[in-house]
Amino acid sequence: MTKIVAELFGVPALYHLDTLHHYSSFIGPTLPQVAMLVNATRRPDFIGPNAGMRYGVFESKGRTHHSNDPLRVSAKEQTAMINTINGLDPICRIACITSFGNRQMTVDVVDPTDYHKDAFSMKTENADLKEPFRLTQQLFHENVTHEKIVQHSKFKMVKLEAADLEFGLRQDIYETLEFGSNTDMEAQLKKRGRKESIVYPDSLISRLSVVEDGKEAVASDGHFVRVGPSWERWMRSTDAQS
Incomplete structure (x- = not known):
């Protein structure tokens, strides 16, 4: 579902941060280990570029039951852990929470208003775009x-x-x-x-x-x-x- 939501923002492909870091040194020698916050937040799952190679930030969560407010807060704070990408603000910070209940699938899409005070900046010039x-x-x-x-x-x-x-x-x-x-x-x-x-x-x-x-x-x-x-x-x- 996060992939479909990303397409609504003109982002055709998503890059998982952990996998990107495994294949390339796009943030330097080590990926910053973001300190655990009050709501157990950490770095987000994905980034993805639009046609202008401006990046969006995406967090994906899934639950077998309905989502809740603490989960939404945690997901939002994870997307806020990236300040800039290639010196520019992300085009969006989106948390996508998919849950199941009463024989139906529900998708909550939430976005924070700003980055976190402990957020890090990153560059993608060495990233493996494949x-x-x-x-x-x-x-x-x-x-x-x-x-x-x-x-x-x-x-x-x-x-x-x-x-x-x-x-x-x-x-x-x-x-x-x-x-x-x-x-x-x-x-x-x-x-x-x-x-x-x-x-x-x-x-x-x-x-x-x-x-x-x-x-x-x-x-x-x-x-x-x-x-x-x-x-x-x-x-x-x-x-x-x-």
């Missing part, structure tokens, strides 16, 4: 792949039998991932973050309504997913309960 696509790259390396035309674009695909999913990535993004430079990936992110590239969702289910049979969708970062029969049964049971 990081959000590394798992997809690994899937392609470890499985038999095929090509498919979706919405007039070529995709590299893999069938995930255990998950009953067909998963893919736009061919041009895949080629950038495999053979391009960090600058090439930055150009892809700028392209994906432009307003005309963002599909603003009316709802989560609307993600599956782009094509005739309602079983597949393409995200703004170029990823593709198509659900199999087991997911169709779940979707029908969900419709029956709503």
Whole structure:
């Protein structure tokens, strides 16, 4: 859900801070260990760039029951732990809290008004901009792949039998991932973050309504997913309960 919310702010891809730090030295030799605050806050989960390579800050939380005020406060304070990115204020600080109850999913989106007094600043010039696509790259390396035309674009695909999913990535993004430079990936992110590239969702289910049979969708970062029969049964049971 945080990914979908980020797209509403023109951010096509999210970078997990811990994973980014593992692959690059984008804050220096060590990532600051933010002191625990009264509400057990720490650094946020994600950052992500828009078409102008300005970054937003995002925190993602999930609960099996309804969210509560302390959780919202904690999530908001985590997004406030970054002051500036590349010398600029974040374009947004968003905490996305997904909870389940009464057979429905609820998403709370909250934003702090300012950064925390102990917030740190960071730079991304050494960041691995391919990081959000590394798992997809690994899937392609470890499985038999095929090509498919979706919405007039070529995709590299893999069938995930255990998950009953067909998963893919736009061919041009895949080629950038495999053979391009960090600058090439930055150009892809700028392209994906432009307003005309963002599909603003009316709802989560609307993600599956782009094509005739309602079983597949393409995200703004170029990823593709198509659900199999087991997911169709779940979707029908969900419709029956709503």
